[in-house]
Amino acid sequence: MKFETVAFVAADGQPAQTALNRLRHRYGHTPPEKADVIVALGGDGFMLECLHRHIDRKVPIYGMNRGTVGFLMNVYSEEGLMERLERAEAVQLHPLRMQTLTMNGEEHEALAINEVSLLRETRQAAKIRISIDGKMRMEELVCDGVLVATPAGSTAYNLSAHGPIVPMGAGVLALTPISAFRPRRWRGALLSHKVTVEFSILEGAKRPVSAVADYTEVRDVARVTVREARDKALSLLFDPEHNLEERIIAEQFLP
Template sequence: MTRIAFVASERPEAQDARAKLARHYGEVRPEEAQVIVALGGDGFMLETLHAQIDSCTPIYGMNWGTLGFLMNEYSEDGLLERISAAERTVVHPLRMVVADMHGGLHRALAFNEVSLLRQARQTAKLRISIDGKERLAELFCDGALVSTPAGSTAYNFSAHGPIIPLDAQVLALTPISAFRPRRWRGALLRHTAKVKFEILEADKRPVSAVADNFEVRDVLEVHVSEDRDLALTMLFDAGRSLEERVLAEQFSS
């Protein structure tokens, strides 16, 4: 790996680090690179994945953000050796299709999760169908989300959803502050599942839909499914693969 493109978040520290690495290793444009090095936090890694959605170029992240769960530790030394020895993880995004109250139709991709969130003080009222079969006629809640395995340690886990091994080929369907049925804790679905959310009483209980960082407000219906035709490769330092991090997260206190 000799042709590297460096990209960085807007943080001054990340921009300074990008400039240092570019001087040390040289750089090319992303479309000419054999690997893209992303400097920032998890949010910037998601931005980079979206920016490279039509590319097969592997992405190696180094943390200059807050959490850095999807990133490697930052170091200026031995970058080529780290990239050559890195372990690969292939991720597939969720595809979201949304119909809104104003007649609009919106499409977006999500590598972490698609989430539905109430917009006002009233709880959301959702109907949930899986593969064309109604599974929950009414869910009163603050929202609900569908998470990929890679995103299961993020918002999904904060909403008390399960952490999913990357090779499990399942998706997590998780309620956010469910009010009724109060004891419903969500479901694990095959990765081929097609999830449909219908927003009930949408005028009274408006809901927004978010795919990673893309938001649609005043939604009526949301369809979510995994897109197996799209695949991006993330690189992680040897012994610190994303699979290992997801497993270790299940035993952290």
């Protein structure tokens, strides 16, 4: 890919801000809303912010790690950046669309690139009913919560909750319980990316639950519907020798 203009954006941390100044001085800078490509400097959290901020522009984003984890980022280097951008391979992601109905009848909608998670709000465990494409699959899950993760998000909160790592292009989503109490041995499920998942909150007044799409939270939900947003497409750029598909495979063989 050939890019004529590049925008540099950075997280607030000192390493990211230092890199921002050096790269803008060396390569120039175009405002993000006008650039052909955006270079994001920071960690995975900042990358998520960038993806959400530019989700309607369909502009490719190339991350360089100036944060901590950096699973979605490339190795940082100031040398040969334009050549790296030209060689980079694009990975297309579709976010999840979360639609919620609260206990007082309010409706909300948000997009999630990593996962949609339902979490208990108080000391009492949540009770959640799960339906897939209109068919009830679990009458009552007693738990701290439950989440639906995309392949890109399967190595984030989903992995911490002992969910499976999902390869890019597998066409599946991970449905993973968080500290399930009943049924105790249920470890979750892999679902087609085309399904609609509906969570109904049982005893919501006594056992309130919040729903979170990445960093958008809706509290005291009564019903949450999750489906892939096929009308939204995100393009991430990765160096050929260290792309996202390779990272997901490698993560499964870590000690």
